[in-house]
Amino acid sequence: MKKLVLLVLILVFGVSSAQNDAKRASQYNLENKTAIQGYDPVGYFSQGKAVKGKKGISASYQGVIYNFSSGENKNAFLKNPSKYEPQYGGWCAYAMGSAGEKVEINPETFKITDGKLFLFYNAFFNNTLKSWNKDEVNLKTQADDNWKKIYK
Known part of the structure; x- marks a missing residue:
């Protein structure tokens, strides 16, 4: 048994x-x-x-x-x-924070903050890492919240 x-x-x-x-x-x-x-x-x-x-x-x-x-x-x-592992399932951190969207990344555009890897979209004259850097604290908080909604 x-x-x-x-x-x-x-x-x-x-x-x-x-x-x-x-x-x-x-x-x-x-x-x-x-x-x-x-x-x-x-x-x-x-x-x-x-x-x-x-x-x-x-x-x-x-x-x-x-x-x-x-x-x-x-x-x-x-x-x-x-x-x-990259944050937000490897999707663009900026897009996750600003719109809660899964957007492709350029693996060569990244940032390590607090020991975590963040990846970003960078094409067609749009490097989202630059936008992320302008408001990182707020975007990270929003991205964390958005990712929890997507990945339950």
């Missing part, structure tokens, strides 16, 4: 986990289930710049695939994924 209960619990947890991963992935900014257009999330912190990851050095975390430029970066990520 104990084995049956344990098996049922494992199945329930597995199904629940898979559903949560699928929900999470559906809200994140992904291309073929890969975040940040294949850029290395750890590189922003360790190298201070956007570094393209390699498909051969990747890891999946809660339904989202991340590519890394080195095994060391992959290991650092796996030790503490929440430290390196």
Whole structure:
């Protein structure tokens, strides 16, 4: 009887986990289930710049695939994924704050504030990082609130 209960619990947890991963992935900014257009999330912190990851050095975390430029970066990520994941599912932080919208990003336009990675749209003469910097405190508060509404 104990084995049956344990098996049922494992199945329930597995199904629940898979559903949560699928929900999470559906809200994140992904291309073929890969975040940040294949850029290395750890590189922003360790190298201070956007570094393209390699498909051969990747890891999946809660339904989202991340590519890394080195095994060391992959290991650092796996030790503490929440430290390196971009805010707001990898969508443009400015758009999330100003309008509560999911807008594509340019992975080379970013900012690290309070140990968190924020990504921004930057195309067609519109670099939203500049607008973010003008009112970062208010935009961040609003973006946090908007993301909670989107990603419940």
